[in-house]
Each structure stands twice: as C-alpha cells, then as structure tokens.
Amino acid sequence: MSPAIITLIVLGIVALLFVTEAIPLAIAAMGGAIALGILGVIPITQVFSGLSNSTVILFAGMFVIGGSMFHTGLAQKMGETVVKYAGKSENGLMFAVMLITAVLSAVSSNTGTTAALMPVIIGICAVAKISASRQLMPLAFAAGLGGIITLVGTPPNIIAAGALKAAGFEPFGFFEFAWIGIPLTIAGMVYMMFIGKHLLPKMEISTDQEIEQEIEVSVNDPKKMWISGIILLAVVIVMGLDLKAIPLEIAAIIGAILAVLTGCLKEKQAYHSIDWVTIFLFAGMMPIAAAMEKSGAGKMIADIVVNAMGGSPSPMVVTASLFILSCGLTQFMSNTASTALLAPIGISIAKGIGASPHAVLMAIAVAASCAFATPVGTPPNTLVLGPGGYKFMDYVKAGSGLVLVCFIVSIIIIPMVWPFFPK
Known part of the structure; x- marks a missing residue:
C-alpha cells in the first residue's frame, strides 16, 4: 500500500473521530500522527515535531498574556468600555468584533490578531453577560476573511502572486485582493450576524465563571492592569510590524515571561492559562498535514x-x-x-x-x-x-x-x- 493511500486512510479515521468525538480531539490528532510514524509514512522522529512548531509556541505565549489580563482585571475593564459604546446587543458586539478583527488581519498575521483579541473579547462577553462561544468563532472567521484583503494578509495570496510571476504573467498587486476580500468580509459578517449565529452553541462556559471569580480577587490593582495592557500593546505592535528579528512566537513568549516577572500573574497561574487541548490538537495535526503533502x-x-x-x-x-x-x-x-x-x-x-x-x-x-x-x-x-x-x-x-x-x-x-x- 502506497504512503499516499495510508495517509488518506489515517486522515479519514481521524476525521471520523473528530466528527463523532468518540475520543477527545487532541488524542485523535496525536494518535493520527503516531500511526503515520509507526506505519513509516513520516520519520518516527517527526511524530511529535508539531510540539516545537512556532505556531504552538505562539499559542502558549498568547494564552499566558491573555491570562494576565484576566488576573489583573484589565480584560474586564476593557470589556466594560466596549460595552458602554457598543451596547450589550449580540449583533452589535459581533459586528464590532468582526470589523476590528478583519481590518487588523488585513495588514498583520491573522493568527496574531486572533491571539491578541481573544482575551479582550472574552472580557467583553463577561461584562455583556453573553457566552464567549457566541463571539469567539466569529472572531476566528473574521481573521480568516480579513487576511484575504491584501497581498500580505495570508500566505496563499503571496504564493498565488509568486506563481503567476514565475510563469511569466503579471502578478497580483498589493491591494488587488481587496476586490474580492472586502465583498467576502462583508458577506461573511452579514452571514454570521443573521444566519451563522443561530448555528453557534448556546451555553454558559465554566471557564468564564472561573475568570470572573479570579477578576474579583485582583480587580483593585490598577498598576498591574497598566503593566498587563502595555505588555499586550507592545506584543501586538511588534507582531504588526512583522520584524524579521522578532518573529511572532518570540514576541509572544517575551510578553508571557514579562507578565510573570512583573507579577501580573504567578507561574502556576501562567501554566493554568494555557489551553493544552488546543496545543496538542494543533501539534498532532501538523505531522498529518505534512504527510498529506510529502506522501x-x-x-x-x-x-x-x-x-x-x-x-x-x-x-x-x-x-x-x-x-x-x-x-x-x-x-x-x-x-x-x-x-x-x-x-x-x-x-x-x-x-x-x-x-x-x-x-x-x-x-x-x-x-x-x-x-x-x-x-x-x-x-x-x-x-x-x-x-x-x-x-x-x-x-x-x-x-x-x-x-x-x-x-x-x-x-x-x-x-x-x-x-x-x-x-
């Protein structure tokens, strides 16, 4: 049996496990990577290579920075400010969230944008008494849509332009993608506000309640709020500038370290802030995606x-x-x-x-x-x-x-x- 067929079979099994959730998603993903290693589709040394992937490191760093915003009470404060102007309407908040995210993603990393805004959005939802599940998926979708608007918004745009140039054709211009990116973003926002929201889960998330309890403990520390805010702002600016000397994951980890060193949250709280399901799910899928390409x-x-x-x-x-x-x-x-x-x-x-x-x-x-x-x-x-x-x-x-x-x-x-x- 060829490596390609083996890869497709493993991917099919993983997809089935994802859909049925017979076992946790992270275990299904890691199990798929292990299977491909044992079956010889990928080198056995690459089975856990996803754990060292730069995006996984970025995730971990931003989770800690987000945690510092909750422990200092900054996310709650920002949430109160946004709700004051945008109101507590689900559609009003969704419009604001998706618009801001799409604009930022057009000129910076959509992953970085999502990571930076996620703790803010959760804080807004806590104040507005809306489950975070109603706003976080629109946030992620808007990041993907906004990335289409410019040449540098997402890697596929650059690859398509490069392929045209290599074949002797006129490549796409920097803002040429906006002709399709802006209509798609508008259509996506309309869809999520009037149709997609009815397909989102309606639930109270226990983590939100835990966060609120933690905020009540530390909300009276404006100094640490400022420190946490400055750290987040600095990380976002560095990510937006796309400095070659400071990649996204390095900026995130430096921010996370500073959050702990400045007392915005304790070391154990930092570890607790990281969503390990997300880490292992993404890390497990990286070798599977690589196998799809190489096999x-x-x-x-x-x-x-x-x-x-x-x-x-x-x-x-x-x-x-x-x-x-x-x-x-x-x-x-x-x-x-x-x-x-x-x-x-x-x-x-x-x-x-x-x-x-x-x-x-x-x-x-x-x-x-x-x-x-x-x-x-x-x-x-x-x-x-x-x-x-x-x-x-x-x-x-x-x-x-x-x-x-x-x-x-x-x-x-x-x-x-x-x-x-x-x-």
Whole structure:
C-alpha cells in the first residue's frame, strides 16, 4: 500500500473521530500522527515535531498574556468600555468584533490578531453577560476573511502572486485582493450576524465563571492592569510590524515571561492559562498535514479532480472545481501547502484552454483561506476551540454555510474582476 493511500486512510479515521468525538480531539490528532510514524509514512522522529512548531509556541505565549489580563482585571475593564459604546446587543458586539478583527488581519498575521483579541473579547462577553462561544468563532472567521484583503494578509495570496510571476504573467498587486476580500468580509459578517449565529452553541462556559471569580480577587490593582495592557500593546505592535528579528512566537513568549516577572500573574497561574487541548490538537495535526503533502496524498486528490473535469473544461468549471478542491484540502491541510500544490495545476489548465490564469489562481488562493469548517483548518480556528468550549461539529455547522457563501460570492465576483478572456 502506497504512503499516499495510508495517509488518506489515517486522515479519514481521524476525521471520523473528530466528527463523532468518540475520543477527545487532541488524542485523535496525536494518535493520527503516531500511526503515520509507526506505519513509516513520516520519520518516527517527526511524530511529535508539531510540539516545537512556532505556531504552538505562539499559542502558549498568547494564552499566558491573555491570562494576565484576566488576573489583573484589565480584560474586564476593557470589556466594560466596549460595552458602554457598543451596547450589550449580540449583533452589535459581533459586528464590532468582526470589523476590528478583519481590518487588523488585513495588514498583520491573522493568527496574531486572533491571539491578541481573544482575551479582550472574552472580557467583553463577561461584562455583556453573553457566552464567549457566541463571539469567539466569529472572531476566528473574521481573521480568516480579513487576511484575504491584501497581498500580505495570508500566505496563499503571496504564493498565488509568486506563481503567476514565475510563469511569466503579471502578478497580483498589493491591494488587488481587496476586490474580492472586502465583498467576502462583508458577506461573511452579514452571514454570521443573521444566519451563522443561530448555528453557534448556546451555553454558559465554566471557564468564564472561573475568570470572573479570579477578576474579583485582583480587580483593585490598577498598576498591574497598566503593566498587563502595555505588555499586550507592545506584543501586538511588534507582531504588526512583522520584524524579521522578532518573529511572532518570540514576541509572544517575551510578553508571557514579562507578565510573570512583573507579577501580573504567578507561574502556576501562567501554566493554568494555557489551553493544552488546543496545543496538542494543533501539534498532532501538523505531522498529518505534512504527510498529506510529502506522501502525495494531496496531489492524488488533485489529479482525480482534474481528470474528472475532462479534456476541455470551461474556465468557469475549472475555477469552481479548483475552488472546491482548494477549500476541501485546506480544512485538514496547510493553506500554504494547498495553494502551492494547486497553483501550478491551475496555471497549466488555464493555459491549456487559452484562458487567463488570474481568475483561477485567485479562486485557489481565496478558497485556501476559507478553512472555516473544521477547528484544525487554520490556527485562529484552533486557538478559539478551548476558550469557546466548541466541539468539532460546531465548526461544521457554522463554518460550512460560510464556506458556501464565500464560494457563491467568489464565483460571481472573480470572473468580473479578472476576466477569463481579457480584451
């Protein structure tokens, strides 16, 4: 049996365990990675490599910084301020949360944006007496949508532009993605405020109550509130500047260390602030995603879809098919890997039928950012999993509709802005 087939079988079993939640999500993910190592698909030394991944380190650091905001009472204070102006309306808060997140994600890391805003949003929900589960998934979705707006908002955009340039075509401009990114963001916000919110879980999260109890203990320490706020602001600024000397994970860990050293929270409280389910779920999926790419499982799926389109498919069929394929792969595979895999295929097919590849490449890149239907599709989704108290099917229910909305909007707008046969 080929490594690609083995990988697909393991992925299928893991997906089934995710959906049924017969065993905890983190154990299913780590079990999949271990299985691939034992079966020889990936080197046994890479089974736990996900635990050293920079994104996992980023998660841990931001969880601690978020914890310091709760222990000092800063999150509560910020929540009271936002609620004062935005009100306690669920839709009003969701609009504000998604708008701010999308704007920030357009010019900075969507993972960093989600990590930085998450503790603030939980504080707002505590004040507004709204379960965090009603706002954290919209936060993660808005981060994904906002990243589409600019060239640097998310890696797939850069890869698509680079693939066009390498093939001798005019690459996408910095703000060219806004033609599709802004409509998708608006459509996504409307969907979540009027349809998606009805698919989100309605529950009281025990962690919220624990947080409130902890805040009552330390709320009278304005000095530590300021320190905690300055640490968060400094980390966000460093992340926004995208300094090569200080990567996101380094900024997060430095912030976490400073939070402990300055007494914003104790060492044991810092450890308690980290959501270990999120850490192990993401770490477990990293080797599985790598196996999808290296074993050829992803390419096998792509070849099947391409062959199914026939010899001379219409440009619209190609665009729609590759959008669906890219979107499907990115639910369990790195969006960077999905785009890198499909970009040359899209250019080749477009050239074969005499059409401009720009629409096809834009569809592939946009679809790779539509990883809304699983908690492992993109780091922002994974980051809110534990704090939001979500289950795998919560993402399927709320995220699948958003994926469909993005597909419809993209298929309408992309050919209008990037014609298949430009004059």
